[in-house]
Amino acid sequence: MNLYEKTIxxxxxxxxxxxxxxVHDVVLPDGQTSKRELVYHNGAVAVCAITPDNEVILVKQFRKPAEKVMLEIPAGKLELNEIREDAAKRELEEETGYIAENLELITEMYGSPGFSNEKISIYLAKDLKQGEMNLDDDEFIELEFYHLKDINKLLQSQELEDAKTIIALQHLLLNYNHYN
Known part of the structure:
Protein backbone atom coordinates (compact mmCIF):
# COMPACT_ATOMS: atom_id res chain seq x y z
CA MET A 1 0.00 0.00 0.00
CA ASN A 2 1.25 3.49 -0.85
CA LEU A 3 1.00 5.50 2.39
CA TYR A 4 2.06 8.85 0.90
CA GLU A 5 -0.22 11.85 1.46
CA LYS A 6 -0.17 14.34 -1.42
CA THR A 7 -0.60 18.02 -0.55
CA ILE A 8 -3.15 19.66 -2.82
CA VAL A 23 -2.34 23.98 7.20
CA HIS A 24 -2.27 21.48 4.32
CA ASP A 25 -5.15 19.85 2.51
CA VAL A 26 -3.97 16.35 1.63
CA VAL A 27 -5.20 13.40 -0.38
CA LEU A 28 -5.07 10.25 1.74
CA PRO A 29 -4.02 6.82 0.42
CA ASP A 30 -7.71 5.83 0.06
CA GLY A 31 -8.52 8.95 -2.03
CA GLN A 32 -10.28 10.86 0.77
CA THR A 33 -9.04 14.31 1.78
CA SER A 34 -8.02 15.63 5.18
CA LYS A 35 -6.25 18.56 6.81
CA ARG A 36 -2.79 18.52 8.41
CA GLU A 37 -1.54 21.25 10.75
CA LEU A 38 2.24 21.52 10.38
CA VAL A 39 4.98 23.21 12.38
CA TYR A 40 8.20 23.89 10.47
CA HIS A 41 11.39 24.33 12.47
CA ASN A 42 15.00 24.77 11.32
CA GLY A 43 16.16 21.89 13.55
CA ALA A 44 18.01 21.53 16.82
CA VAL A 45 21.00 19.94 18.48
CA ALA A 46 21.55 18.49 21.94
CA VAL A 47 24.70 17.45 23.77
CA CYS A 48 25.17 14.75 26.39
CA ALA A 49 28.38 16.05 27.93
CA ILE A 50 30.57 14.09 30.36
CA THR A 51 33.07 16.03 32.46
CA PRO A 52 36.59 14.71 33.26
CA ASP A 53 35.11 13.69 36.66
CA ASN A 54 32.63 11.35 34.90
CA GLU A 55 29.68 13.63 35.56
CA VAL A 56 26.92 14.34 33.07
CA ILE A 57 26.03 18.02 32.73
CA LEU A 58 22.30 18.76 32.82
CA VAL A 59 20.56 22.11 32.67
CA LYS A 60 17.47 23.20 34.56
CA GLN A 61 15.26 25.77 32.88
CA PHE A 62 11.65 26.84 32.73
CA ARG A 63 9.83 25.55 29.64
CA LYS A 64 6.77 27.65 28.87
CA PRO A 65 4.83 25.06 26.81
CA ALA A 66 5.09 22.58 29.71
CA GLU A 67 4.63 25.36 32.32
CA LYS A 68 7.38 23.88 34.50
CA VAL A 69 11.09 23.75 35.17
CA MET A 70 12.64 20.81 33.34
CA LEU A 71 15.95 18.98 33.62
CA GLU A 72 17.58 18.42 30.23
CA ILE A 73 20.83 17.96 28.40
CA PRO A 74 22.09 21.23 26.87
CA ALA A 75 20.36 21.95 23.57
CA GLY A 76 19.35 24.65 21.18
CA LYS A 77 18.10 25.53 17.73
CA LEU A 78 20.13 25.63 14.56
CA GLU A 79 20.79 28.97 12.95
CA LEU A 80 20.00 29.16 9.23
CA ASN A 81 22.52 27.02 7.27
CA GLU A 82 24.51 26.22 10.43
CA ILE A 83 26.42 22.93 10.51
CA ARG A 84 24.88 20.71 13.19
CA GLU A 85 28.15 19.79 14.91
CA ASP A 86 29.16 23.46 15.07
CA ALA A 87 25.79 24.31 16.59
CA ALA A 88 26.22 21.57 19.21
CA LYS A 89 29.63 22.90 20.23
CA ARG A 90 28.24 26.46 20.38
CA GLU A 91 25.20 25.50 22.47
CA LEU A 92 27.27 23.43 24.90
CA GLU A 93 29.65 26.30 25.63
CA GLU A 94 26.90 28.94 25.75
CA GLU A 95 24.77 26.98 28.22
CA THR A 96 27.41 25.26 30.36
CA GLY A 97 30.74 27.01 29.87
CA TYR A 98 32.35 23.76 28.68
CA ILE A 99 34.10 23.32 25.33
CA ALA A 100 33.97 20.08 23.36
CA GLU A 101 36.78 19.52 20.87
CA ASN A 102 35.20 16.34 19.53
CA LEU A 103 31.62 15.17 19.37
CA GLU A 104 30.19 11.75 18.63
CA LEU A 105 26.76 11.58 17.02
CA ILE A 106 24.47 9.40 19.14
CA THR A 107 21.37 9.66 16.96
CA GLU A 108 19.04 11.96 15.07
CA MET A 109 15.36 12.01 15.87
CA TYR A 110 12.04 13.69 15.17
CA GLY A 111 10.41 14.57 18.48
CA SER A 112 6.84 14.91 17.19
CA PRO A 113 6.67 13.91 13.50
CA GLY A 114 2.88 13.93 13.58
CA PHE A 115 2.91 17.72 13.33
CA SER A 116 6.51 19.00 13.27
CA ASN A 117 9.54 18.54 11.00
CA GLU A 118 11.99 19.47 13.77
CA LYS A 119 14.94 17.08 13.60
CA ILE A 120 17.20 16.93 16.66
CA SER A 121 20.79 15.68 16.43
CA ILE A 122 22.03 14.30 19.75
CA TYR A 123 25.77 14.26 20.39
CA LEU A 124 28.07 12.87 23.06
CA ALA A 125 30.92 15.09 24.28
CA LYS A 126 33.85 13.95 26.44
CA ASP A 127 37.30 15.35 27.23
CA LEU A 128 35.78 18.75 27.94
CA LYS A 129 37.69 21.93 28.65
CA GLN A 130 36.47 24.87 30.69
CA GLY A 131 35.22 27.79 28.61
CA GLU A 132 32.78 30.57 29.36
CA MET A 133 28.99 30.53 29.64
CA ASN A 134 27.26 32.99 27.33
CA LEU A 135 23.49 32.71 27.80
CA ASP A 136 21.01 34.51 25.57
CA ASP A 137 19.41 37.58 27.18
CA ASP A 138 16.13 35.68 27.69
CA GLU A 139 17.75 32.44 28.88
CA PHE A 140 17.99 31.48 32.56
CA ILE A 141 19.69 28.18 33.38
CA GLU A 142 21.00 26.31 36.41
CA LEU A 143 23.60 23.57 35.92
CA GLU A 144 23.36 20.20 37.63
CA PHE A 145 25.95 17.43 37.56
CA TYR A 146 25.18 13.71 37.86
CA HIS A 147 27.87 11.07 38.15
CA LEU A 148 27.66 8.30 35.54
CA LYS A 149 26.96 5.76 38.28
CA ASP A 150 23.81 7.72 39.23
CA ILE A 151 22.25 7.95 35.75
CA ASN A 152 20.15 4.80 36.12
CA LYS A 153 18.69 6.10 39.39
CA LEU A 154 17.93 9.46 37.75
CA LEU A 155 16.13 7.75 34.87
CA GLN A 156 14.17 5.55 37.28
CA SER A 157 13.10 8.59 39.33
CA GLN A 158 10.85 9.76 36.48
CA GLU A 159 12.04 13.32 37.12
CA LEU A 160 13.10 13.50 33.47
CA GLU A 161 10.30 14.20 30.99
CA ASP A 162 12.32 15.42 28.01
CA ALA A 163 12.65 12.84 25.21
CA LYS A 164 16.08 13.89 23.92
CA THR A 165 17.50 13.74 27.44
CA ILE A 166 16.00 10.33 28.17
CA ILE A 167 17.33 8.97 24.86
CA ALA A 168 20.83 10.34 25.50
CA LEU A 169 21.00 9.02 29.06
CA GLN A 170 19.66 5.61 28.06
CA HIS A 171 22.42 5.53 25.45
CA LEU A 172 24.91 6.18 28.26
CA LEU A 173 23.47 3.31 30.29
CA LEU A 174 23.77 0.91 27.37
CA ASN A 175 27.37 1.98 26.76
CA TYR A 176 28.38 2.74 30.37
CA ASN A 177 31.56 0.64 30.37
CA HIS A 178 32.72 2.36 27.21
CA TYR A 179 32.40 5.85 28.73
CA ASN A 180 33.54 5.04 32.27
Missing part, protein backbone atom coordinates in the same frame (compact mmCIF):
# COMPACT_ATOMS: atom_id res chain seq x y z
CA UNK A 9 -3.33 23.03 -1.06
CA UNK A 10 -1.41 24.79 1.70
CA UNK A 11 -2.18 27.86 3.75
CA UNK A 12 0.56 29.73 5.61
CA UNK A 13 -0.76 30.73 9.05
CA UNK A 14 2.30 32.22 10.76
CA UNK A 15 5.96 32.91 9.99
CA UNK A 16 7.96 33.47 13.14
CA UNK A 17 11.53 33.69 14.37
CA UNK A 18 11.62 30.02 15.44
CA UNK A 19 8.68 28.28 13.71
CA UNK A 20 6.39 28.59 10.73
CA UNK A 21 2.84 27.21 10.75
CA UNK A 22 0.90 25.85 7.78
Missing amino acids: HKNSIYNGAIIDLE
Whole structure:
Protein backbone atom coordinates (compact mmCIF):
# COMPACT_ATOMS: atom_id res chain seq x y z
CA MET A 1 0.00 0.00 0.00
CA ASN A 2 1.25 3.49 -0.85
CA LEU A 3 1.00 5.50 2.39
CA TYR A 4 2.06 8.85 0.90
CA GLU A 5 -0.22 11.85 1.46
CA LYS A 6 -0.17 14.34 -1.42
CA THR A 7 -0.60 18.02 -0.55
CA ILE A 8 -3.15 19.66 -2.82
CA HIS A 9 -3.33 23.03 -1.06
CA LYS A 10 -1.41 24.79 1.70
CA ASN A 11 -2.18 27.86 3.75
CA SER A 12 0.56 29.73 5.61
CA ILE A 13 -0.76 30.73 9.05
CA TYR A 14 2.30 32.22 10.76
CA ASN A 15 5.96 32.91 9.99
CA GLY A 16 7.96 33.47 13.14
CA ALA A 17 11.53 33.69 14.37
CA ILE A 18 11.62 30.02 15.44
CA ILE A 19 8.68 28.28 13.71
CA ASP A 20 6.39 28.59 10.73
CA LEU A 21 2.84 27.21 10.75
CA GLU A 22 0.90 25.85 7.78
CA VAL A 23 -2.34 23.98 7.20
CA HIS A 24 -2.27 21.48 4.32
CA ASP A 25 -5.15 19.85 2.51
CA VAL A 26 -3.97 16.35 1.63
CA VAL A 27 -5.20 13.40 -0.38
CA LEU A 28 -5.07 10.25 1.74
CA PRO A 29 -4.02 6.82 0.42
CA ASP A 30 -7.71 5.83 0.06
CA GLY A 31 -8.52 8.95 -2.03
CA GLN A 32 -10.28 10.86 0.77
CA THR A 33 -9.04 14.31 1.78
CA SER A 34 -8.02 15.63 5.18
CA LYS A 35 -6.25 18.56 6.81
CA ARG A 36 -2.79 18.52 8.41
CA GLU A 37 -1.54 21.25 10.75
CA LEU A 38 2.24 21.52 10.38
CA VAL A 39 4.98 23.21 12.38
CA TYR A 40 8.20 23.89 10.47
CA HIS A 41 11.39 24.33 12.47
CA ASN A 42 15.00 24.77 11.32
CA GLY A 43 16.16 21.89 13.55
CA ALA A 44 18.01 21.53 16.82
CA VAL A 45 21.00 19.94 18.48
CA ALA A 46 21.55 18.49 21.94
CA VAL A 47 24.70 17.45 23.77
CA CYS A 48 25.17 14.75 26.39
CA ALA A 49 28.38 16.05 27.93
CA ILE A 50 30.57 14.09 30.36
CA THR A 51 33.07 16.03 32.46
CA PRO A 52 36.59 14.71 33.26
CA ASP A 53 35.11 13.69 36.66
CA ASN A 54 32.63 11.35 34.90
CA GLU A 55 29.68 13.63 35.56
CA VAL A 56 26.92 14.34 33.07
CA ILE A 57 26.03 18.02 32.73
CA LEU A 58 22.30 18.76 32.82
CA VAL A 59 20.56 22.11 32.67
CA LYS A 60 17.47 23.20 34.56
CA GLN A 61 15.26 25.77 32.88
CA PHE A 62 11.65 26.84 32.73
CA ARG A 63 9.83 25.55 29.64
CA LYS A 64 6.77 27.65 28.87
CA PRO A 65 4.83 25.06 26.81
CA ALA A 66 5.09 22.58 29.71
CA GLU A 67 4.63 25.36 32.32
CA LYS A 68 7.38 23.88 34.50
CA VAL A 69 11.09 23.75 35.17
CA MET A 70 12.64 20.81 33.34
CA LEU A 71 15.95 18.98 33.62
CA GLU A 72 17.58 18.42 30.23
CA ILE A 73 20.83 17.96 28.40
CA PRO A 74 22.09 21.23 26.87
CA ALA A 75 20.36 21.95 23.57
CA GLY A 76 19.35 24.65 21.18
CA LYS A 77 18.10 25.53 17.73
CA LEU A 78 20.13 25.63 14.56
CA GLU A 79 20.79 28.97 12.95
CA LEU A 80 20.00 29.16 9.23
CA ASN A 81 22.52 27.02 7.27
CA GLU A 82 24.51 26.22 10.43
CA ILE A 83 26.42 22.93 10.51
CA ARG A 84 24.88 20.71 13.19
CA GLU A 85 28.15 19.79 14.91
CA ASP A 86 29.16 23.46 15.07
CA ALA A 87 25.79 24.31 16.59
CA ALA A 88 26.22 21.57 19.21
CA LYS A 89 29.63 22.90 20.23
CA ARG A 90 28.24 26.46 20.38
CA GLU A 91 25.20 25.50 22.47
CA LEU A 92 27.27 23.43 24.90
CA GLU A 93 29.65 26.30 25.63
CA GLU A 94 26.90 28.94 25.75
CA GLU A 95 24.77 26.98 28.22
CA THR A 96 27.41 25.26 30.36
CA GLY A 97 30.74 27.01 29.87
CA TYR A 98 32.35 23.76 28.68
CA ILE A 99 34.10 23.32 25.33
CA ALA A 100 33.97 20.08 23.36
CA GLU A 101 36.78 19.52 20.87
CA ASN A 102 35.20 16.34 19.53
CA LEU A 103 31.62 15.17 19.37
CA GLU A 104 30.19 11.75 18.63
CA LEU A 105 26.76 11.58 17.02
CA ILE A 106 24.47 9.40 19.14
CA THR A 107 21.37 9.66 16.96
CA GLU A 108 19.04 11.96 15.07
CA MET A 109 15.36 12.01 15.87
CA TYR A 110 12.04 13.69 15.17
CA GLY A 111 10.41 14.57 18.48
CA SER A 112 6.84 14.91 17.19
CA PRO A 113 6.67 13.91 13.50
CA GLY A 114 2.88 13.93 13.58
CA PHE A 115 2.91 17.72 13.33
CA SER A 116 6.51 19.00 13.27
CA ASN A 117 9.54 18.54 11.00
CA GLU A 118 11.99 19.47 13.77
CA LYS A 119 14.94 17.08 13.60
CA ILE A 120 17.20 16.93 16.66
CA SER A 121 20.79 15.68 16.43
CA ILE A 122 22.03 14.30 19.75
CA TYR A 123 25.77 14.26 20.39
CA LEU A 124 28.07 12.87 23.06
CA ALA A 125 30.92 15.09 24.28
CA LYS A 126 33.85 13.95 26.44
CA ASP A 127 37.30 15.35 27.23
CA LEU A 128 35.78 18.75 27.94
CA LYS A 129 37.69 21.93 28.65
CA GLN A 130 36.47 24.87 30.69
CA GLY A 131 35.22 27.79 28.61
CA GLU A 132 32.78 30.57 29.36
CA MET A 133 28.99 30.53 29.64
CA ASN A 134 27.26 32.99 27.33
CA LEU A 135 23.49 32.71 27.80
CA ASP A 136 21.01 34.51 25.57
CA ASP A 137 19.41 37.58 27.18
CA ASP A 138 16.13 35.68 27.69
CA GLU A 139 17.75 32.44 28.88
CA PHE A 140 17.99 31.48 32.56
CA ILE A 141 19.69 28.18 33.38
CA GLU A 142 21.00 26.31 36.41
CA LEU A 143 23.60 23.57 35.92
CA GLU A 144 23.36 20.20 37.63
CA PHE A 145 25.95 17.43 37.56
CA TYR A 146 25.18 13.71 37.86
CA HIS A 147 27.87 11.07 38.15
CA LEU A 148 27.66 8.30 35.54
CA LYS A 149 26.96 5.76 38.28
CA ASP A 150 23.81 7.72 39.23
CA ILE A 151 22.25 7.95 35.75
CA ASN A 152 20.15 4.80 36.12
CA LYS A 153 18.69 6.10 39.39
CA LEU A 154 17.93 9.46 37.75
CA LEU A 155 16.13 7.75 34.87
CA GLN A 156 14.17 5.55 37.28
CA SER A 157 13.10 8.59 39.33
CA GLN A 158 10.85 9.76 36.48
CA GLU A 159 12.04 13.32 37.12
CA LEU A 160 13.10 13.50 33.47
CA GLU A 161 10.30 14.20 30.99
CA ASP A 162 12.32 15.42 28.01
CA ALA A 163 12.65 12.84 25.21
CA LYS A 164 16.08 13.89 23.92
CA THR A 165 17.50 13.74 27.44
CA ILE A 166 16.00 10.33 28.17
CA ILE A 167 17.33 8.97 24.86
CA ALA A 168 20.83 10.34 25.50
CA LEU A 169 21.00 9.02 29.06
CA GLN A 170 19.66 5.61 28.06
CA HIS A 171 22.42 5.53 25.45
CA LEU A 172 24.91 6.18 28.26
CA LEU A 173 23.47 3.31 30.29
CA LEU A 174 23.77 0.91 27.37
CA ASN A 175 27.37 1.98 26.76
CA TYR A 176 28.38 2.74 30.37
CA ASN A 177 31.56 0.64 30.37
CA HIS A 178 32.72 2.36 27.21
CA TYR A 179 32.40 5.85 28.73
CA ASN A 180 33.54 5.04 32.27
